[in-house]
Amino acid sequence: MSHAKTGQKEQRKQTDPLYALRHSAAHVMAQAVRRLYPEVRLAIGPPIEDGFYYDVELPLALTDEDLPKIEAEMAKIIKENHPFTQRFMTKAEARKWCQDHREPYKLELVEGIQDDTVSFYTDGEFIDLCEGPHVKSTGEVKAVKLLSLAGAYWRGDAHNPQLQRIYGTAYFTAEELHTHVQRIEEAKRRDHRRLGKDLELFSFEELAGPGVVFYHPKGALVRSLIEDYVKQCHRERGYELVATPHIFRTDIWKQSGHMDYYKDYIFLFEAEKQGFGIKPMNCPGHILIYNAKTRSYRDLPLRLFELGTVYRNEKSGVLHGLLRVRGFTQDDAHIFLREDQLVNEIEQILDFEFEVLRAFGFTDYELELSTRPEKFIGSPQAWEHAESALRTALDARQLAYEVREGEGAFYGPKIDIKIKDAIGRSWQCGTIQCDFALPERFDVTYAGEDGKPHRAVMIHRALLGSFERFFGMLIEHYAGALPVWLAPVQVMVIPVSDKFLDYARQVVSTLQQEGLRTQLDERSEKMQAKIRDAQLQQVPYMAVVGGREAESGTVAVRHRRDGDLGAVGVDKFAQRVREESQSRRV
Numbered sequence: 001m002s003h004a005k006t007g008q009k010e011q012r013k014q015t016d017p018l019y020a021l022r023h024s025a026a027h028v029m030a031q032a033v034r035r036l037y038p039e040v041r042l043a044i045g046p047p048i049e050d051g052f053y054y055d056v057e058l059p060l061a062l063t064d065e066d067l068p069k070i071e072a073e074m075a076k077i078i079k080e081n082h083p084f085t086q087r088f089m090t091k092a093e094a095r096k097w098c099q100d101h102r103e104p105y106k107l108e109l110v111e112g113i114q115d116d117t118v119s120f121y122t123d124g125e126f127i128d129l130c131e132g133p134h135v136k137s138t139g140e141v142k143a144v145k146l147l148s149l150a151g152a153y154w155r156g157d158a159h160n161p162q163l164q165r166i167y168g169t170a171y172f173t174a175e176e177l178h179t180h181v182q183r184i185e186e187a188k189r190r191d192h193r194r195l196g197k198d199l200e201l202f203s204f205e206e207l208a209g210p211g212v213v214f215y216h217p218k219g220a221l222v223r224s225l226i227e228d229y230v231k232q233c234h235r236e237r238g239y240e241l242v243a244t245p246h247i248f249r250t251d252i253w254k255q256s257g258h259m260d261y262y263k264d265y266i267f268l269f270e271a272e273k274q275g276f277g278i279k280p281m282n283c284p285g286h287i288l289i290y291n292a293k294t295r296s297y298r299d300l301p302l303r304l305f306e307l308g309t310v311y312r313n314e315k316s317g318v319l320h321g322l323l324r325v326r327g328f329t330q331d332d333a334h335i336f337l338r339e340d341q342l343v344n345e346i347e348q349i350l351d352f353e354f355e356v357l358r359a360f361g362f363t364d365y366e367l368e369l370s371t372r373p374e375k376f377i378g379s380p381q382a383w384e385h386a387e388s389a390l391r392t393a394l395d396a397r398q399l400a401y402e403v404r405e406g407e408g409a410f411y412g413p414k415i416d417i418k419i420k421d422a423i424g425r426s427w428q429c430g431t432i433q434c435d436f437a438l439p440e441r442f443d444v445t446y447a448g449e450d451g452k453p454h455r456a457v458m459i460h461r462a463l464l465g466s467f468e469r470f471f472g473m474l475i476e477h478y479a480g481a482l483p484v485w486l487a488p489v490q491v492m493v494i495p496v497s498d499k500f501l502d503y504a505r506q507v508v509s510t511l512q513q514e515g516l517r518t519q520l521d522e523r524s525e526k527m528q529a530k531i532r533d534a535q536l537q538q539v540p541y542m543a544v545v546g547g548r549e550a551e552s553g554t555v556a557v558r559h560r561r562d563g564d565l566g567a568v569g570v571d572k573f574a575q576r577v578r579e580e581s582q583s584r585r586v
């Protein structure tokens with residue numbers, strides 16, 4: 001183990017009993033690897049968020065098949081129940097020990113230690129450079145599992161030798177371990193990148209470049225359903241829809257400050273010898289609309305809303321499916337208002353946010369309030385006012401929230417809304433930010449009752465956040481089985497044989513007239529195969545039709561989750577599905 005520099009976070013972890021357990025498990029794993037492959041050179045093996053790893057150098061490449069072998073050897077070491085004992089060496093002794101045992105990585109770590117005393121830990125025949133802490137003996141490492149292999153460079157530097165990283169995890173009980181392993185499997189099963197391909201929703205195209213999304217017909221359909229819903233809600237709540245361009249002169253980004261703080265993220269280009277940028281944010285565009293005429297106090301709050309597509313030059317290495325992209329669309333609004341309107345407006349935004357999230361099936365939230373950082377603009381009084389407005393609104397709605405002192409943006413305090421998905425992961429979603437900077441920079445004012453210009457306050461807010469990210473999260477939350485109102489195909493009509501194609505077409509036409517997104521599976525496959533395929537495509541309802549159904553004007557209904565629901569008249573079935581869709585039942 002390395003004598004890692006101990007920052008605050010590291011120290012907190014070291015008092016965590018789970019940290020000691022996983023740290024000990026990493027020793028046991030390294031010990032097992034050494035027993036199986038005596039030529040191994042050990043690098044570092046720290047505990048991490050969900051487990052631990054060890055980086056090792058071996059003349060052979062480990063494969064997944066080797067993991068059970070290593071686990072079996074670990075089981076022996078655990079059974080042998082060796083106590084962990086600390087032992088000190090002088091730096092010279094430690095150096096000699098590393099040389100004698102041909103441990104070049106450990107030697108490098110020893111050289112980096114400031115003290116003259118170096119701590120080692122032994123258990124049985126195994127000894128490792130380490131500061132602890134550990135559990136008492138290897139017998140306490142009970143619920144442990146090796147998970148995967150990866151490549152890693154020594155000290156994370158591509159110029160250094162490549163090592164093999166073995167990941168594992170450990171818990172105090174077999175039950176906790178089981179839950180964790182199940183969660184990993186579950187997350188794999190729900191991976192939106194795989195589901196997006198299997199369900200023909202979207203793709204990324206090498207020729208077009210990384211981080212830009214291609215929505216295929218089914219994905220684009222889901223997207224437009226969400227957009228329609230979101231636009232409708234905004235109109236109902238007094239927001240006015242606007243549309244702004246995608247390219248702007250760089251002058252606007254100079255005035256907004258983005259060229260100072262954000263330049264690396266803007267795609268810049270030239271046209272007719274003038275500098276332009278593709279918008280990374282929608283705010284300045286909305287401000288130009290606000291400023292296009294004189295606004296009176298009576299016009300406020302003025303709420304401008306756009307499904308605004310922005311582009312940010314993210315490093316290709318950090319891109320990740322739909323969750324981190326270069327081009328994305330925000331459900332972005334900017335609200336211009338008077339300071340005394342803040343509390344009421346924020347309360348309304350919170351209500352709006354929860355209403356929208358509920359429609360998508362999310363009812364579990366975490367809220368964070370981020371307050372004034374060390375470097376800030378605007379007056380301390382204005383900050384206090386805005387922070388207290390955010391708090392008052394949260395309290396008025398009796399919402400629990402975590403305060404993140406000093407974590408606000410330099411231009412204003414904010415509330416972040418995170419949602420919990422079906423398997424307990426949290427996702428950043430909505431945000432409500434007060435802004436004192438942009439109204440100054442763009443001289444955003446309104447004419448007060450006194451007829452004089454007053455500085456307006458501005459709120460940036462998004463409910464879903466990035467549409468792409470939200471879509472990715474939605475796919476994972478539902479494991480691809482989108483609720484009926486969002487399903488690209490709501491009903492698949494399946495004739496039991498070609499003889500019933502005519503009746504099946506009638507059924508399709510009736511359902512389509514009722515506004516249901518219906519498809520006919522007219523392939524000459526067996527009925528069971530058609531049902532299986534519809535099931536794999538996560539179509540909520542299958543309407544199977546044969547002789548009996550044709551005679552009685554019914555369909556035999558199957559639900560993707562509940563299975564056989566029996567025969568129902570076509571009209572009644574249509575009505576039932578339409579009702580489920582319109583009420584956005586999840």
Ligand SMILES: [Zn+2]
Pocket residue numbers: 001023024027121128129130131132133134
């Ligand atoms: Zn250790």
Ligand SMILES: [Zn+2]
Pocket residue numbers: 281282283334460461
């Ligand atoms: Zn904004």
